[in-house]
Amino acid sequence: MRFWFRRVNWPRNKGPTMPGFLKEFFNRNGIGMGAAILGLVLFWTIGLIILPQLSMLDFSFRPNLPPPEIGGPKDVYTLENYKYLIYGPEGGSQSYNAVDLRVFFRTLLAAVCVTVFNLILCYPIAYYLGQSKGNHIRIFAIMLIIPYWINEILRAFALRIIFGETGVLNTLFVGLGIWDTPFDFIRNDIALYAGLGYAYILLMIFPMYNVIESLDKNQIEAARDLGAPWWRIHWRVVIPYAKPGISSGCTMVFMLSAGALAAPQILGGPSSLWFTQLIYQQFNDNNDWPQGAAYAIVLLVTCILFVLAMMRLFKVNMGDIGK
Amino acid sequence: MSELNLTDVAKTYGNVDVLKNINLDIERGELIVFVGPSGCGKSTLLRMIAGLEKITGGTLEIEGQVMNDVPPAQRGIAMVFQSYALYPHMTVRENMAFALKIAKMPSDEVDAAVDRAARILQLEPFLDRLPKALSGGQRQRVAIGRAIVRDPKVYLFDEPLSNLDAALRVATRIEIARLKEAMPDSTMVYVTHDQVEAMTLATRIVVLANKGIAQVGTPLELYETPDNEFVAQFIGSPAMNLLPGVITQTGERTVVKLDGGGTAVTSIPTDAADERKQVNIGVRPEDFHPVESNPIMEGIVDFTEALGEVTLLYFAAKDGEDATIAKLPGVQKNMRGQTVAVSADPGKVHLFHQGLSMRK
Numbered sequence: 189m190r191f192w193f194r195r196v197n198w199p200r201n202k203g204p205t206m207p208g209f210l211k212e213f214f215n216r217n218g219i220g221m222g223a224a225i226l227g228l229v230l231f232w233t234i235g236l237i238i239l240p241q242l243s244m245l246d247f248s249f250r251p252n253l254p255p256p257e258i259g260g261p262k263d264v265y266t267l268e269n270y271k272y273l274i275y276g277p278e279g280g281s282q283s284y285n286a287v288d289l290r291v292f293f294r295t296l297l298a299a300v301c302v303t304v305f306n307l308i309l310c311y312p313i314a315y316y317l318g319q320s321k322g323n324h325i326r327i328f329a330i331m332l333i334i335p336y337w338i339n340e341i342l343r344a345f346a347l348r349i350i351f352g353e354t355g356v357l358n359t360l361f362v363g364l365g366i367w368d369t370p371f372d373f374i375r376n377d378i379a380l381y382a383g384l385g386y387a388y389i390l391l392m393i394f395p396m397y398n399v400i401e402s403l404d405k406n407q408i409e410a411a412r413d414l415g416a417p418w419w420r421i422h423w424r425v426v427i428p429y430a431k432p433g434i435s436s437g438c439t440m441v442f443m444l445s446a447g448a449l450a451a452p453q454i455l456g457g458p459s460s461l462w463f464t465q466l467i468y469q470q471f472n473d474n475n476d477w478p479q480g481a482a483y484a485i486v487l488l489v490t491c492i493l494f495v496l497a498m499m500r501l502f503k504v505n506m507g508d509i510g511k
Numbered sequence: 512m513s514e515l516n517l518t519d520v521a522k523t524y525g526n527v528d529v530l531k532n533i534n535l536d537i538e539r540g541e542l543i544v545f546v547g548p549s550g551c552g553k554s555t556l557l558r559m560i561a562g563l564e565k566i567t568g569g570t571l572e573i574e575g576q577v578m579n580d581v582p583p584a585q586r587g588i589a590m591v592f593q594s595y596a597l598y599p600h601m602t603v604r605e606n607m608a609f610a611l612k613i614a615k616m617p618s619d620e621v622d623a624a625v626d627r628a629a630r631i632l633q634l635e636p637f638l639d640r641l642p643k644a645l646s647g648g649q650r651q652r653v654a655i656g657r658a659i660v661r662d663p664k665v666y667l668f669d670e671p672l673s674n675l676d677a678a679l680r681v682a683t684r685i686e687i688a689r690l691k692e693a694m695p696d697s698t699m700v701y702v703t704h705d706q707v708e709a710m711t712l713a714t715r716i717v718v719l720a721n722k723g724i725a726q727v728g729t730p731l732e733l734y735e736t737p738d739n740e741f742v743a744q745f746i747g748s749p750a751m752n753l754l755p756g757v758i759t760q761t762g763e764r765t766v767v768k769l770d771g772g773g774t775a776v777t778s779i780p781t782d783a784a785d786e787r788k789q790v791n792i793g794v795r796p797e798d799f800h801p802v803e804s805n806p807i808m809e810g811i812v813d814f815t816e817a818l819g820e821v822t823l824l825y826f827a828a829k830d831g832e833d834a835t836i837a838k839l840p841g842v843q844k845n846m847r848g849q850t851v852a853v854s855a856d857p858g859k860v861h862l863f864h865q866g867l868s869m870r871k
C-alpha cells in the first residue's frame with residue numbers, strides 16, 4: 189500500500205547521462221547483478237502492480253461485451269459503468285441507484301467508525317507499551333502478534349462463536365439473567381465491527397508504539413512539573429508527538445477496513461452489504477468485469493481522497509506517514 | 512529562613528536502597544550543588560524534591576510545609592531538564608507559556624511574563640521559532656525561561672549544561688551565575704558532574720556517596736578541609752594523593768613515617784593516644800614542591816603531561832606501584848626517567864584514619 193506515498197526524488201538537470209544514483213547502484217552491485225535486481229524490481233512494480241491496475245482502469249471505461257465482440261466496433265470508451273453507480277440501470281424505477289450508493293456510503297462511514305474505535309482502543313495500549321520498559325513488553329507484543337498466525341477466515345468464524353445467537357456471550361448473559369432473549373450481535377453489525385477492529389489492531393498499535401517509544405520521558409515529566417493534568421499531557425504533549433504514527437495507523441486501518449471482504453462476508457448481518465461485496469458480485473456473480481472495475485476504482489479513489497482530506501484537516505504531511 | 516528542609520529522607524526501589532538518611536537544610540537564596548559519582552542518586556534526590564519521584568522515607572519541607580505528597584506543580588519549584596524537554600511542536604513562546612496557560616493566567620500577563628523572561632535570557636528574536644530551529648545553547652535558555660516565567664521559590668537543575676560543547680558550557684555557566692545574582696532570593700539546586708561548575712557556582716556543595724551525604728560545605732571548605740578520603744579525592748583534579756604510613760610523633764604537629772620511606776609533617780594536632788596509628792596522609796598534586804632533602808615522597812617519573820601553565824608528573828617509588836601525581840608550575844622539560852623528591856607545607860598535609868579526617 190505504501191508505494192503510493194513514497195516520494196520519488198528524480199534527479200534533475202542530469203541530461204542524457206545515467207543518473208547518479210543508478211551509476212552508484214551499478215558500481216556497487218556490478219552490471220550483471222545490478223541489471224538482475226533492477227529487472228526484478230521493475231517487473232514487480234510494473235508487471236505485477238501497475239499494469240494490472242491500469243488494465244482494470246481500462247476495463248472500467250468499457251462496456252461489458254461477450255468475448256467475440258471485444259475489440260469490435262462496439263468496444264469504445266464509455267462512462268456507463270460509473271453512471272450506473274449513480275443512476276442505476278437505464279429505465280429503472282428510481283432516478284438514483286439508491287441501493288448501491290447507500291452501501292457505498294455506509295461502507296465508508298463504517299470504515300471511519302472502525303478506525304476511530306480502533307484508535308481509541310489502541311492508543312492506551314500503544315502508550316503503555318511505548319513508555320514502559322522491561323521484558324513483559326516483549327511478551328505483550330508476542331501475545332498481540334500470535335493471533336495473526338491464525339488465518340482470517342478462522343478468526344472471523346471464531347468471532348461468530350462468540351457473538352452468535354447461541355454463542356458464548358449470549359449464553360453467558362442470558363444465563364446470568366441480564367438479557368431475557370439472545371441479542372443479535374450479527375444483525376446489529378456489532379460482530380462485524382468487532383471483527384474488523386480486531387483484524388487491524390496491530391496495524392494501529394505498531395506505528396503509534398514506534399513513535400511513542402521514542403518520546404523523551406522528560407517531556408512528560410516536564411509537563412507534570414509544569415502542572416499539566418494527565419489528560420492534558422496526552423492532548424498537548426503525547427498526541428502531537430505521536431501524530432505521524434496515529435495518522436499512518438489510521439490510514440492503514442481505514443483503507444483496509446473499507447476494502448475488507450472476508451469479515452463482512454462472514455460477520456455481517458444478512459441485510460448489510462459491504463461495498464466490496466458488491467464489487468465481488470459484479471466480478472463473480474454477474475461476470476461484469478467492467479462494472480466491477482468501475483466500482484473498485486470509485487472505492488479506491490474515494491478512499492484516497494478521503495485520506496488526503498483528513499491529512500490536510502489534521503495538518504499531517506505525506507512524509508510523516510512514512511515514519 | 513530555611514527554604515528547603517530534608518529530614519531523614521530515603522529512597523528505595525523495591526528492596527534496593529538508593530538513598531537513606533539524607534538530612535539537609537537549604538537557606539533561601541542559596542545555590543546548592545549536588546555532586547557525586549555516577550549512579551549515586553543525585554538525580555533521584557532532585558526528582559524527589561521536584562515531586563517526580565516518590566519519597567519513600569523521611570520528610571521534605573518547603574518553607575516549613577511538608578511536601579511529600581504534594582503534586583509537582585504545587586510545590587513552588589521548577590525543574591530544568593538535561594535534555595531540555597522542550598515541546599517540538601510548540602514555538603519558543605508557547606513552550607515558555609505552557610505552565611502559565613495551564614494555571615489559567617490571563618493572556619496579557621502570560622505575554623508580559625514571557626517577554627520579561629525572554630529579555631533576561633536574550634531570547635527575544637527567537638520567540639516565534641520552533642525549538643528545532645535553535646542551537647543547543649538557545650534551547651537550554653528556553654528551558655530555563657520556561658522555569659523563570661513561573662517565578663518559583665526553588666529552581667531545580669539536572670545537569671543543565673552537559674549537552675553543550677565545552678565553550679558554550681563555560682558561557683552558559685557564567686550566564687547562570689549572572690542569573691542567580693539577578694535573582695538573589697531564589698533558591699537553586701543544581702546537579703552536575705562537572706567540578707568546575709560545582710566549584711564556581713555553588714554557595715554550598717553536597718557530596719553524595721554510598722547512599723548518603725559524604726559532606727556538605729562551601730567549595731573551599733570541601734577543598735581545604737575534606738571530612739573523609741572520599742571527598743578529599745572527589746574534589747579537586749587530579750585527585751588528592753593518599754600515602755599510607757604510621758604516626759610516629761603526636762602533639763601540635765604530627766609526624767607520619769610513610770611506608771614508602773619518606774616522612775611527612777602535618778599541622779593537624781594529635782593526642783598521644785594516636786601514636787602508632789595506621790593512617791593515610793593526603794597531599795594535593797598542586798601542593799607538592801620539589802625539595803633537596805627530607806622528602807615526603809621520592810620516585811622516578813614515568814609519565815608527564817604538559818598543560819602549558821602546569822606540568823603533571825606521574826611518579827612511583829617502585830615499578831608497578833600506583834603513581835603519585837605532582838602538579839608543578841610552568842613547563843618542566845625532560846623530566847621523564849628522572850628522580851624527583853617532593854614535599855609539602857605542613858598546613859597542606861591532610862591526615863586520615865580509617866577513611867575519616869583526623870582534623871577536629
Ligand SMILES: Nc1ncnc2c1ncn2[C@@H]1O[C@H](COP(=O)(O)OP(=O)(O)OP(=O)(O)O)[C@@H](O)[C@H]1O
Nearest residue numbers: 524527529547548549550551552553554555556704
Ligand atoms: N526505576 C528504578 N528502579 C530501580 N533502580 C533505579 C531506578 N531509577 C534509578 N535507579 C537506581 O538509583 C540509583 C541512582 O540513580 P540516579 O539516576 O539518581 O543517579 P545519578 O547520581 O543521577 O547518576 P548520573 O550521575 O549517572 O546521572 C542508580 O543506581 C540507579 O540504578
Ligand SMILES: [Mg+2]
Nearest residue numbers: 553554555669
Ligand atoms: Mg543523573
